[in-house]
Amino acid sequence: MTALVPRSRRKLASLAEALLTPHGMDRYLELVDPMLVRREIRGVVTGVERQTADTVTLTIRPSRAWRGFTAGQYVRVSVDINGVRRTRCYSPACSQHRRDGQLELTVKADPKGLVSRYLHENAEPGMVVNLSQPDGGFTMPERRAPKTLLISGGSGITPVLSMLRTLVDERHPGEIVFLHYANTAEDVLYREELAKLAALHSGVKIVLAYTLAKSGADLHGFFSAKHLTKAAPWYRDAETYLCGPKPLMDSVRERFGDDGLSERLHTEEFTPPALKFDKADAEGQIRFAHSGKEFANSGKPLLEQAEDAGLNPEHGCRMGICFSCTKVKTSGCVRNAKSGALSEEENEEIQLCISVPVGDVEINA
Template sequence: MSIRFPELVGSIVEAALSPHPVDRYLELVDPMLTWRDLRAKVVAVEHPTPRTVRLGLRPTRQWQGHEAGQYVQLSVVIDGVRHMRCFSPANAATDAEGDLELTITAHDDGFVSTYLRDHARVGMVVGLQQAQGEFVLPSQRPAAMVFVSGGSGITPVLSMLRTLVAERYAQPITFLHYARTSEDVAYRAELAALAAAHPNIDLRLHHTRDAGDGHFTGAHLDDIAGFDDAQMFVCGPPALMNAVEEHYDTTGMTQQFHKEAFTLAAPIVVDPDAPVDGELSFLRSARSTTNDGRTILDQAESAGLSPESGCRMGICFSCTAIKRSGCTRNVLTGETDTEADTQIQLCINAPVGDVEIEV
């Protein structure tokens, strides 16, 4: 096994500065001066709509770039507590030298998104994780592309569209987007300009609240150029995703189908009449609480703990911890797990009776 020299030096330096990692000292000089941590500085702030904020981010040297459609975990400290959320870059695919563009919609219950909309400023430094996710363009570009998005789900498919335009992809592209009103389309002017400049782009904007043609119906897919050979990419809220998938299944469509959900679907409830009981013990924190049936992450936060978490949807795996004993239920699938000393995701698992967890 070989060890690279910079990593060896870093390990020696961190050992000498124990008990704190070297980055804890470097950030006192400059938050962007890091040895291991990936961070980003906010270099631009815009508000394209009343509900959104657009951030330009310049990552530190550890950044490895992103593929169109992937997401990143962004962390920000609010009132002394670090919070993590997942957002998809809207800019075209970049290498390690590229900046990031995030357009974030502040939802009514969006604690971090609302904070960023109201308080993000040029010069702010945020935490960042490397891009991840399988919702990406195929390496072999298909003969036609259909993008369907709703609300904040526009960002990953816009990244794909921008990437294809940069590559001078000349095959048919259909871009369907659903928003409450025309003013809620954060990239309305750019999309119109792209469609006007590129004859192969068919732009179809649908509005669900003002004078428009409302929510998705199969008719919105009519007369799409190259549709039989197209691949579909769908991203948005559950109602849109479910409507498109139902149409896909009932009509026997054969196009290759890719999807990415931006909100958590309603969990499956197993035996709703069963009583909730037991004690949830957080071993590392030496705390315990009476099980109230919610996810372990929610109960940990109510107990005053702050375990690392990201998407809260079960896709980013940032909130894993070791379950030492007890039974847990996956709230998405209803499956139970009784295995001891196993890694579980706190955001999508709830205790069933007594559970001990390393948090």
């Protein structure tokens, strides 16, 4: 008999949803409590910490629609700023096995970043944000490697710290080296926790490299082959996970490429990919309906063409991850610059940052 109760509740919920059309149940539930919504994912901020002058660490309790995440993945976080919903991607820094089910996000305030500055300046306990289900393939295999090298720089520490915390929670018996780059000791996020993890777990080694200061550093300067061999002499036999600023990632990729180890290097980045566009054969007219702007197709992605024309569409990552620049294409055809796929449907949502016009295109913006 008890097995029938959940099914009955689902039927009642579906009936209520139908009766409350067109707004749906969530629109009424959120008037009582935003965290009661059933279909959308919300998160309430339960803790705020500012580890460094330009970062904020948020502890967030997700609503019941949240399904959990895998270490290394990212989550789209949306906030309403001056009546406009803004979305950015952040990687949880906590273990995927965190017992209370809460998320920990550390956000670095970019001087030009609308969302990061907003969170840095305004986040407080009780604040409610919108969340997505997790995404991204920057994850460890279920069968953990006997040797793991984690390399990060700056705020890129968050996804690899999540991996470290996850491995520690699993009591992973293998060797783990965590190599992190920062300007000075004061710029190292989670510095005290990293020291405690190394002290409590014999298989964990923390190596801090400071690019501007020598005092207190295990290594000094930028990434090099010497740094790699000193931090993890066995790196050729390890699985390596890397996240950080582009110069660091380029240097590590080059080193691993020279060593024939590219397949053992796994990376995550939120910088635009190097895409090539056929500007010579571009044709057609581009029209942004609301602004009335119309111009010749240059062959660039629609976001860049809009900016060249003096428009300022909402955008975030510029690489098709955060969906901030999603707009409705009312007519025409575009090509996805990452996949090469064509989108020809009318009234279709597209991402301006990775959509290249093929002939005449009109955007409802």
